[in-house]
Amino acid sequence: MFQEIPRVDVKAKLTGRAKYADDLQFPNMIYAAMVRSTIAHGDVLSIDATKALSQDDVLGILTWKDIPGLSNKGKERPVLVESRVRFIGDGIAMVVAKSQKAAREAAKLVEIRYQPLAAVFDVKESMKKTAGWIHGRSNVETIISMQHGHVEDGFEEADVIYEESVSTQRVQHAAIEPESAVAVYQEDHMEVYCPPKSPFNVRRVVAETLDVSVNKVRLISAVVGGSFGGKDYDMSLLASRVALVAKRYQKPCKMTYTREESIMEGTKRHPYQIDYKIGAKKDGTLTGLSVQMVSDAGAYLSKSAMVAWRSCVESGGPYRIPHVKTDISVVYTNQIYSDSLRGFGSPQVDFGLEVVMDGLAERLQMDPLALRLKNALQDGDVHATGQVLSGVSIEKCLLALKDKSDYEQTRKRIASFNRDHASGPYRLGFGIAALHRGEALGAGGEGIDTAGVYVHIEKDGSVIIYSGLSEVGQGCQTMMVRIVSEILGIHSSRIRVTTLDTDYVPDSGPTVASRGTVIAGNATVLAAEELKTKITEVLSQKKWFKKNAELVFQNETITLRHNPEVSVSYQDAIKMVFSQGENLYGHGWWSAPKLVWDWKKGQGDAYFNYVYGACGCEVKVNIETGKTDIVRFVAVHDVGTALNIEEVYGQICGGVAMGIGYGLTEEVQLREGKIINDNFDTYLMPTAMDIGEIEPVILQEHSAIGPLGAKGLGEPVTSIVAPAITNAISDALQSRIVDLPADLERVLAHVKKGDAR
Amino acid sequence: MTLNMVVNRKPVSVEIEPYARLLDVLRTQLKLTGAKEGCGIGECGACTVILDGETVDSCITLAASCEGKSIETIEGISDGDQLHPVQQAFVEHNAMQCGFCIPGLVLSGKNILDKYPEADRERIVEAISGNLCRCTGYKQVVDAIEDAKDKIDE
Numbered sequence: 001m002f003q004e005i006p007r008v009d010v011k012a013k014l015t016g017r018a019k020y021a022d023d024l025q026f027p028n029m030i031y032a033a034m035v036r037s038t039i040a041h042g043d044v045l046s047i048d049a050t051k052a053l054s055q056d057d058v059l060g061i062l063t064w065k066d067i068p069g070l071s072n073k074g075k076e077r078p079v080l081v082e083s084r085v086r087f088i089g090d091g092i093a094m095v096v097a098k099s100q101k102a103a104r105e106a107a108k109l110v111e112i113r114y115q116p117l118a119a120v121f122d123v124k125e126s127m128k129k130t131a132g133w134i135h136g137r138s139n140v141e142t143i144i145s146m147q148h149g150h151v152e153d154g155f156e157e158a159d160v161i162y163e164e165s166v167s168t169q170r171v172q173h174a175a176i177e178p179e180s181a182v183a184v185y186q187e188d189h190m191e192v193y194c195p196p197k198s199p200f201n202v203r204r205v206v207a208e209t210l211d212v213s214v215n216k217v218r219l220i221s222a223v224v225g226g227s228f229g230g231k232d233y234d235m236s237l238l239a240s241r242v243a244l245v246a247k248r249y250q251k252p253c254k255m256t257y258t259r260e261e262s263i264m265e266g267t268k269r270h271p272y273q274i275d276y277k278i279g280a281k282k283d284g285t286l287t288g289l290s291v292q293m294v295s296d297a298g299a300y301l302s303k304s305a306m307v308a309w310r311s312c313v314e315s316g317g318p319y320r321i322p323h324v325k326t327d328i329s330v331v332y333t334n335q336i337y338s339d340s341l342r343g344f345g346s347p348q349v350d351f352g353l354e355v356v357m358d359g360l361a362e363r364l365q366m367d368p369l370a371l372r373l374k375n376a377l378q379d380g381d382v383h384a385t386g387q388v389l390s391g392v393s394i395e396k397c398l399l400a401l402k403d404k405s406d407y408e409q410t411r412k413r414i415a416s417f418n419r420d421h422a423s424g425p426y427r428l429g430f431g432i433a434a435l436h437r438g439e440a441l442g443a444g445g446e447g448i449d450t451a452g453v454y455v456h457i458e459k460d461g462s463v464i465i466y467s468g469l470s471e472v473g474q475g476c477q478t479m480m481v482r483i484v485s486e487i488l489g490i491h492s493s494r495i496r497v498t499t500l501d502t503d504y505v506p507d508s509g510p511t512v513a514s515r516g517t518v519i520a521g522n523a524t525v526l527a528a529e530e531l532k533t534k535i536t537e538v539l540s541q542k543k544w545f546k547k548n549a550e551l552v553f554q555n556e557t558i559t560l561r562h563n564p565e566v567s568v569s570y571q572d573a574i575k576m577v578f579s580q581g582e583n584l585y586g587h588g589w590w591s592a593p594k595l596v597w598d599w600k601k602g603q604g605d606a607y608f609n610y611v612y613g614a615c616g617c618e619v620k621v622n623i624e625t626g627k628t629d630i631v632r633f634v635a636v637h638d639v640g641t642a643l644n645i646e647e648v649y650g651q652i653c654g655g656v657a658m659g660i661g662y663g664l665t666e667e668v669q670l671r672e673g674k675i676i677n678d679n680f681d682t683y684l685m686p687t688a689m690d691i692g693e694i695e696p697v698i699l700q701e702h703s704a705i706g707p708l709g710a711k712g713l714g715e716p717v718t719s720i721v722a723p724a725i726t727n728a729i730s731d732a733l734q735s736r737i738v739d740l741p742a743d744l745e746r747v748l749a750h751v752k753k754g755d756a757r
Numbered sequence: 758m759t760l761n762m763v764v765n766r767k768p769v770s771v772e773i774e775p776y777a778r779l780l781d782v783l784r785t786q787l788k789l790t791g792a793k794e795g796c797g798i799g800e801c802g803a804c805t806v807i808l809d810g811e812t813v814d815s816c817i818t819l820a821a822s823c824e825g826k827s828i829e830t831i832e833g834i835s836d837g838d839q840l841h842p843v844q845q846a847f848v849e850h851n852a853m854q855c856g857f858c859i860p861g862l863v864l865s866g867k868n869i870l871d872k873y874p875e876a877d878r879e880r881i882v883e884a885i886s887g888n889l890c891r892c893t894g895y896k897q898v899v900d901a902i903e904d905a906k907d908k909i910d911e
Contacts, residue, residue, distance in 0.1 A: 013856030016791020225857030473855025653894030
């Protein structure tokens, strides 16, 4: 539909000229390094920095006592702890030196004495009254519920009841760029350079730490080397830490985490334990679903309750189920804390339900795809939240999957391979999974969903876009260029997007929830439309312009719709506007529609829209080694109008690769609260050799609310990869995998259980 | 100690600590920040450079061992605004997102085509298997390198 435009940041990134935070140098820069808790729970009794301070080039040590403002805030992780440490990695002090090496070496020499407290690492243990409390007087932070109909009625109506317990593991963002930040002390404000996912939250936390108003902190975004939900509160703490040092020494200060530090302090995806009970008629019609979940929040609150709320709302999947009861408990443990990670509570429930759907299909002796199609939500159906849905495309996604994966032939081919090669080491399998996912922040307290964008046309006709939304690599800057170029009918080469600088752009919230395209995209539309109106007003004073005439902005030309003979070039129109003493700045501010959630009833309008997708995966499993190869991964996603087809393609391929890691190899392993696999030699992510053939299938069902009809995409693509893979392995081994990851050991265990041998 | 190398076709001479890593010498002393540190243990490939025709992880390469050797970094493969065919192919295939791993991936791609101008897809995949990328899922990257194959001679 649109002409392809290259990414706006492509050249800087390809030539090595793009500046990430650790690439920045300032005169007289000093460096800081962290001293962190080595115990999982306890109180700091003393800090002995004598040895550290005697080293060459060491300037000093800072603790919470050096914080003029807030050192900690309720249940949030502190900038530096006052005394209580709650996980191995809590920040206690910072050593400051003239070089990074000196700071890091000296930090190792700081001696901490603790009074240890009983620590708890298991969520079920932590829920007991005998467990040591981590915050307040209970380790259960909250229980969030959704109740639709009467689930017991649903089970009574059922011919078949299927129950299953599933679990998901702790994984991490593992963006290839480790966290880094630089603070530069200025006379009347603090300048911070860092890769932020939520620039305005980082600014606020820095201001709270320094005890200054937010206008005294200026955050200028460095190029962001990947986020995936990370570089959020982690970055607020890191930026606050360097700002403290910069203020104290009145010099620029940099701190860059090593990979081990990044893994130790970086937030993770919540591990879930989920008990399912699902009922269906003989023909496959779903009658009732009960979902009981426990989420491991780790040591601090962060966004755990909001993540849990999304899990709750999406727990019924893209299916019509008249009776649903879901409860999720958010529980503290003395471990690295959990926070947003690409999917924000979706991947866990999508994994669980899609595994359960396959189990139910087996029980019903029904084809898994047929079971999903039979229950797929339709326009006008009532969602488990009580909301009446429109714009539902799950059936289209499932049918596209059936077609593109050559579903029936694939199943037959695999069955005959496994029959013919029964004595060999390989088994083939095919698995599917489907999803619906709420767009943007939703009603569950993730905040007011707004964004602001300015678009300025300069006198030479060139355009600058100022946006408060962070470019984390997903291509939101290119998306905004696309929208402005479409609406003003001008070539994309005229447009530049500025670096995010909180001094010049309005607070537009975080880059989360796949909201950038919809929320900031709509703000961009409004800003560009305002410019169009300003141009139209000036042109309407021309003789040729009849009253109420409509103008078409296309191909760098503005034309009368009903008389295309009459036109003016874009360039001349801009000149006319400025010669009249008018301005050409456009301001767009977009708020998502108001949503209401009734916390008591567990029902409400959760999201203003849902997106849909379906995946199919073929695997080849070696039953002697337990190794699973992804042969082929078909990923069908309804993206609305694709604003940039190559970007959509890239998001899908990247999301699938991340999902393959979640499904097969990735797991943050902890022993007594200590992370064992703290670098990429032991935390195993997919390489180019591990991803098989990814086949994105892009459906474009126009969105009624998205800019130019577009929908969000970043998270849905990751959310149903793991269940498609494990369902495929279960198919290959004839034994159901219900826990993640399906690593070598787990697969081998199922080889023994199943009929594969 | 003094280290003499050829970096991006120019002879350089720098004073280094005997234990310095090549990555730090490039980034800090020669201000070539295109090579990145992602893991520090030679696993992620973000610090990839080409040393006498072979890709190496500069984070685990002792700078002192590079005496008299020739090094190519991402800054050296384009000619002003004229991108190398591999870089140009990355543009055309949208083979990047956050970009942090991209200098390493481009150099691995360039080097395999320098060594094997007819490299097939399998060889390309193997050549970049030491470069972790969390954003792209590698497909567009492999497509780009494969596509650049025909354009290098032109």
